[in-house]
Amino acid sequence: MKIKDLPFLLAVLTFGLGFSQDISERELSGRVIANEKNVADVHVMNTSLRKATITNESGQFRISVRVGDTLLFSAIQFRRRSFIISQEIYDARVIAVPLEEFVNELDEVVLRPYDLSGDLGRDMQQIDTEGVVSATILGLPNPYHKPPTQAERKLFEATTGGGLVPLNPILNAITGRTKYLKKVLKAQSIYARTERVREFYADSLFVQRLKIPSASIDDFMYYCEVDPDFSGVIDSKDQLQIWEFLKVKSSSYREANALD
Structure with a gap:
């Protein structure tokens, strides 16, 4: 072999090794299994390839692997688990991974002061507790009266004069300020209902179940607010009825905005 042919052979060999390395990497489909535990958002890491993913709501995941790679599974509610990709797993291309629940066992604490036994139920009965300080106990007037909001106070002042000569109600009626304040109070009431809905359901439910883009959730809620039935449904506090x-509203919203 001539020396001048050596660079060409080295280039061919390097290309062949790189090509075979790419072929050896393939996608592995898997599923995390646990007894009555949430299997979503479990971190799956290929520490050899420095690649990672997370499981979906069903515990399913996909990640690139090679024979001999190490997979690490990590989540707050589970014990960490790792294993090496064998030839059998590599050939099968699928895997089921059972995870064990993580229980954070605290060190034993012995309570000695105040004649405590350590039995919470027994100790609670022996401890003298004072009543909760409230407006009723203090004898304050109107103990069950809910403080008015800022919008309610402004509307009261606009319609009564705030205890002064009742000139404000006349001026406010002429200028339209009273009507404006009533609209503000109504808008705040509706907005408070919308906030309750947002507390009930996570944004992921709007995106995955109702098919509403994340950036359009606020606009969708405004679309719901203008429905005459909105206030009554939310005030029912029946989460099934609200859902x-x-x-129903998400279907018409998607159609109106060409989201389907």
């Missing part, structure tokens, strides 16, 4: 209402 059915949102499902």
Whole structure:
């Protein structure tokens, strides 16, 4: 072999090694299994390839692997688990991974002062507790009266004069300020209902179940607010009824905004 042919052979060999290395890497489909535990958002890491992913709501995941790679599974509610990709797993291309629940066992604490036994139920009965300080106990007037909001106070002042000569109600009626304040109070009431809905359901439910883009959730809620039935449904505090209402409105919202 001539020396001048050596660079060419080295280039061919390097290309062949790189090509075979790419072929040896393939996608592995898997599923995390646990007894009555949430298997979503479990971190799956290929520490050899420095690649990672997370499981979906069903515990399923996909990640690139090679024979001999190490997979690490990590989540707050589970014990960490790792194993090496064998030839059998590599050839099968699928895997089921059972995870064990993580229980954070605290060190034993012995309570000695105040004649405590350590039995919470027994100790609670022996401890003298004072009543909760409230407006009723203090004898304050109107103990069950809910403080008015800023919008309610402004509307009261606009319609009564705030205890002064009742000239404000006349001026406010002429200028339209009273009507404006009533609209503000109504808008705040509706907004408070919207906030309750957002507390009930995570944004992921709007995106995955109702098919509403994350950037359009606020606009969708405004679309729901203008429905005459909105206030009554939300005030029912029946989450099933509220969810059915949102499902119906999401269908018409997607159609109106060409999201389907």
